[in-house]
Amino acid sequence: MGFDVMILACYRSESDLLRLSKMIDKILSRIVRDNVELLFCKISGISDLLTRIIVITHIMLSIASNTKISRIALAISPIVFPSSFVEYNAKIVLKNNFFPWFPLSGIDSSILENAREIGLEKYLTDLENLCKSRFRTKAIPKARIRRYANEALKTFKRVSVIVGSKNLHNIMDSLKSDH
Numbered sequence: 001m002g003f004d005v006m007i008l009a010c011y012r013s014e015s016d017l018l019r020l021s022k023m024i025d026k027i028l029s030r031i032v033r034d035n036v037e038l039l040f041c042k043i044s045g046i047s048d049l050l051t052r053i054i055v056i057t058h059i060m061l062s063i064a065s066n067t068k069i070s071r072i073a074l075a076i077s078p079i080v081f082p083s084s085f086v087e088y089n090a091k092i093v094l095k096n097n098f099f100p101w102f103p104l105s106g107i108d109s110s111i112l113e114n115a116r117e118i119g120l121e122k123y124l125t126d127l128e129n130l131c132k133s134r135f136r137t138k139a140i141p142k143a144r145i146r147r148y149a150n151e152a153l154k155t156f157k158r159v160s161v162i163v164g165s166k167n168l169h170n171i172m173d174s175l176k177s178d179h
Helices: 014-028 049-065 083-095 110-117 121-132 142-153 167-176
Strands: 007-011 035-042 071-073 099-101 157-162
Touching (some): 007 049, 014 035, 014 167, 035 142, 049 071, 049 083, 049 142, 083 099, 157 167
Parallel strands (some): 007 035, 071 099
16 A cells, blocks of 8 residues: 555464464565564453454554554454444544554455465464454443553564564564563
8 A cells, every 4th residue: 555564463472472473474575675673562461352452552552652653554344343343443543643544444355365375364264253253342441441551562572674584583582582
């Protein structure tokens, strides 16, 4: 789309971190730049998916407010999540003077082709299961969201990667020193 992209990976455990790093490694070959800065945060103590997503939205806002970013990509689709939840996240972004971007707003068959092309087809089952889920939206106290976001931001780490064959090792080695 012509945007300069920053990638934020939020993980809960070492196995999450490894899985996400493998996915990022596959995606890096599609990024035009040779040197990419990746952002990582560890999120702890949140079992509810919707709460985790709201916390990640707040983390992205915090990071964006310290950079020259005008758009925030919300990796939520109205096809999968309740429209009230999608709108709630968009309003959070808009209230903070950023533009919400929904790259997954219309999932079609090309997502399958793209996933196979970059070696991520084994994660499509997770997407299918997510689509079958039923979500109950409930009010989540804003103080709790802020607390979770602030806790995660304490683990915030930037990793610079020169795109090449050892991306995964470089990412993991850079993060192991602090996490």
